């Protein structure tokens with residue numbers, strides 16, 4: 327029985343059918359070969375060397391069958407020792423040379439592939455970082471990850487292997503075919519008849535196996551997401567609170583059973599595949615022996631020729647199979663490039679201006695001005711902000727109130743230039759934000775968002791993220807001012823305690839105080855505070871309130887207020903409704919006006935100092951203290 331030699335062309339590519347998604351991708355955004363060529367251009371000499379090495383090792387390996395023939399037909403029958411030594415030495419030399427060449431070839435081609443991949447990966451990463459927030463809200467979370475890790479990572483295996491195995495397979499197939507014809511044209515003709523059905527059969531069996539494997543992978547993915555849904559912190563919270571445990575267990579059991587069945591199928595079809603290959607690889611030489619042995623068809627062929635021919639035949643099989651799948655590998659490689667280029671070609675909609683205004687963050691007073699600002703989210707049917715005119719003097723304290731969805735967070739996002747207004751302008755000290763460098767805007771405007779993002783790192787690292795060169799003393803001072811220091815030192819390892827996944831170990835109020843500490847470290851002139859909407863208990867609320875007061879002092883502050891206590895002392899209260907300003911003034915003025923704010927304030931008073939402009943359903947009044955106690 328004969329196994330095909332792994333040879334230079336023996337590397338299995340991505341066999342099977344062309345992926346429909348790949349075709350669609352290429353139809354939507356075709357790739358130019360010139361652009362791909364440009365990526366590899368700096369390495370053209372190395373690539374030429376790789377091709378030369380591949381051709382050389384294929385050609386060298388063709389010598390073996392001729393050496394075999396010499397040994398069997400001449401050296402052994404005639405007891406020609408010197409020829410025998412030469413031939414055997416030659417065989418050894420061919421294998422050693424071939425192996426060495428393939429090591430060098432792999433080294434060079436992998437290096438080139440990895441260099442190109444590294445370049446693309448870092449380019450995509452920094453390009454995506456420059457995308458505006460709207461890109462991330464419209465892109466599914468996993469997709470970006472998948473492009474950066476799978477698509478670019480896949481380049482090495484798909485692109486480099488496709489290119490090298492293409493070169494190797496073509497040279498092997500052509501070389502072998504020529505050698506076969508030279509050795510015996512009769513047997514070469516016979517191969518033309520025997521090989522096609524053998525290849526067809528092998529491919530069929532392989533396809534069946536692939537189908538099972540694909541189903542297995544889908545089921546495995548199901549199982550993984552079920553484990554994630556059932557056994558992660560957020561997942562288990564949902565399971566326990568919704569009481570979905572038994573349902574989830576049933577689902578898991580079904581998936582697990584399916585997987586068990588599929589594994590049996592997979593094992594069996596794997597066996598079938600091996601069995602077919604074995605039969606094919608034994609049957610082909612057997613047929614050759616038959617034809618060469620029968621007097622009618624032998625044509626006076628020598629034994630050496632027959633053995634040498636059989637060897638060549640075996641070497642032809644795999645490269646031929648791979649070449650049949652070249653369409654698939656090339657398509658999936660092109661689709662990879664297409665996806666990567668698509669990301670690289672995304673325009674940066676919010677970027678640095680060509681001629682940035684000179685801004686010295688140290689000397690900015692901090693006057694924020696909205697002029698006729700209109701804003702509509704991509705794909706939305708109505709404006710989130712509509713004709714906003716707002717002038718916040720330097721150092722003033724403004725409170726934004728309004729029903730949920732009225733546009734408060736959107737207004738805050740425009741101050742930090744997370745979005746550009748659809749109409750009108752937002753300026754700081756008279757300079758349009760679009761004329762400032764993004765780094766200056768970031769230095770000027772601090773944001774404490776409704777939700778705080780904590781990194782999976784120590785508390786200290788989480789705080790230092792806001793100011794990488796902050797000393798430990800600065801960090802501690804900021805934490806004290808944000809009323810979070812005492813809590814941090816009470817943790818098992820103090821400032822070196824690792825924040826759990828997404829900060830689950832911290833309450834909403836604690837996370838927000840961490841965010842405030844970060845802002846204090848950055849010390850921005852202008853502060854946008856989006857108060858947490860969740861109900862806080864009294865002690866926490868007081869601590870958060872004090873932290874917020876610390877954050878506000880000495881800066882222009884726009885507070886998106888959900889609590890009456892925050893609003894009372896504001897220099898101006900702005901009431902938003904469906905993206906428009908409907909009332910503005912100080913607390914007493916607005917209460918006297920008897921409009922929307924007055925209604926909100928009365929409702930809040932009744933339920934205990936808040937919540938302002940929120941449904942009673944979302945913040946149950948029962949969790950709050952009576953107004954009399956709060957306002958003390």
Ligand SMILES: Nc1ncnc2c1ncn2[C@@H]1O[C@H](COP(=O)(O)OP(=O)(O)OP(=O)(O)O)[C@@H](O)[C@H]1O
Pocket residue numbers: 463703704706710728729730731732733734735736737
């Ligand atoms: N990324 C987005 N894409 C499309 N529409 C959005 C997006 N973000 C917000 N909106 C819509 O814009 C409007 C204003 O939203 P915004 O978040 O500013 O409200 P809000 O006043 O902060 O509400 P809340 O008090 O609940 O925080 C809402 O109708 C909302 O559905």
Ligand SMILES: [Mg+2]
Pocket residue numbers: 734735736776856
């Ligand atoms: Mg909001």
